[in-house]
Amino acid sequence: MKQPALFEAYSALQDRIPWISILENPTPVRQLTNLQKALKTKEAMWVKLDNLTSKAYGGNKVRKLEFLLADALHQDKHMIVTMGGLGTNHGLATTIHGRSQNLHTRIYIEDQPVTPNVLQNLKLMYFYGAELIYTKTKWRTALRFNLIDRLRWKNIYWLPTGGSTPVGVLGYLNAIFELRNQIQAGLLPEPRLIFVAAGSVGTISGIELGLQLTGLNSRVMGIQVTSNPRFNRDRVKTLVRKTLRLLTPTIEVGKFHYEPRFELSNEFLGRGYGYPTKAGSEALNMALEFEQLNLDPTYTAKTLAGVIDYLRKGNEGPILYWHTLNSVNLSDIASQIDFSRLPRPFHRFFKGS
Numbered sequence: 001m002k003q004p005a006l007f008e009a010y011s012a013l014q015d016r017i018p019w020i021s022i023l024e025n026p027t028p029v030r031q032l033t034n035l036q037k038a039l040k041t042k043e044a045m046w047v048k049l050d051n052l053t054s055k056a057y058g059g060n061k062v063r064k065l066e067f068l069l070a071d072a073l074h075q076d077k078h079m080i081v082t083m084g085g086l087g088t089n090h091g092l093a094t095t096i097h098g099r100s101q102n103l104h105t106r107i108y109i110e111d112q113p114v115t116p117n118v119l120q121n122l123k124l125m126y127f128y129g130a131e132l133i134y135t136k137t138k139w140r141t142a143l144r145f146n147l148i149d150r151l152r153w154k155n156i157y158w159l160p161t162g163g164s165t166p167v168g169v170l171g172y173l174n175a176i177f178e179l180r181n182q183i184q185a186g187l188l189p190e191p192r193l194i195f196v197a198a199g200s201v202g203t204i205s206g207i208e209l210g211l212q213l214t215g216l217n218s219r220v221m222g223i224q225v226t227s228n229p230r231f232n233r234d235r236v237k238t239l240v241r242k243t244l245r246l247l248t249p250t251i252e253v254g255k256f257h258y259e260p261r262f263e264l265s266n267e268f269l270g271r272g273y274g275y276p277t278k279a280g281s282e283a284l285n286m287a288l289e290f291e292q293l294n295l296d297p298t299y300t301a302k303t304l305a306g307v308i309d310y311l312r313k314g315n316e317g318p319i320l321y322w323h324t325l326n327s328v329n330l331s332d333i334a335s336q337i338d339f340s341r342l343p344r345p346f347h348r349f350f351k352g353s
């Protein structure tokens, strides 16, 4: 079986860190030449296509799950309990890939703006066997997650929002070693700046740590898609440091000096998580028209809006836009699911849709 690029770089990790293979290949990179022309910029724009991480269900979560599901199996857990909004991509990815490892998923679900894509994900989580529990608010989710169920149940793998634990962060640390190999092979130039959506900040934390361990000069810019105050700069630094500790003693943490270099911007958030913005809609339309790339209003459109703004202001490239959205089309399956089969508290979201 092909080893992850991280284990190729540090072979001692392979006996210490549980990992299962979900990605078939390194995800492709390509230049966004048409978009560059449309924006009338000479700066090179590239994309890393993490929509293609899996044929079952792609996007950024798959990279985290290679380490998270392996960790759950290693600890002999049978069930994953996690949380997210009504249309959580993380919940759906965990349900689909967990199921292929015989791991059952339970998800605490809280409100978010309802869109057709959110309703589709909700149906799909049900279809793929997730146990869906409507908690409505973050506060009630936290209460059930941290106090009630956690004390009551054993043999559960507890997975916070977005799978952004130090173990999950290993997925994007590995992704940067994969990117470094692609740069060394001449498939793309070393980017000046990498743009990525920042939600629960696990993805950007892995990229930040990876850039430092590989010695690449690129920096990462996280475009914030939520106003949740927990997902801030300090959270990135903490996740980087805790992930580094997982690598000890292979990498001697004492000798490695972590100097934060990432940036986080909330300039493209708009009204909040899940609410579309004007700049995001423009980015979404341009990506589709010029590059046949499908974006979503919640994460990727706001991120590409950040890229467009950066280049329009005359800043230098090359830039790499990291595309984190699943592109496996499951709409046919979703359209055959009758919402009345879902638990009753969810029915009202479908009425009138």
Ligand SMILES: Cc1ncc(COP(=O)(O)O)c(C=O)c1O
Residues within 6 Å of the ligand: 059, 060, 089, 090, 162, 164, 197, 198, 199, 200, 201, 202, 203, 204, 299, 300, 324, 325, 326
């Ligand atoms: C499509 C997409 N992009 C980016 C992110 C952000 O990743 P993270 O939560 O690790 O910051 C998410 C998280 O749900 C996502 O679904």
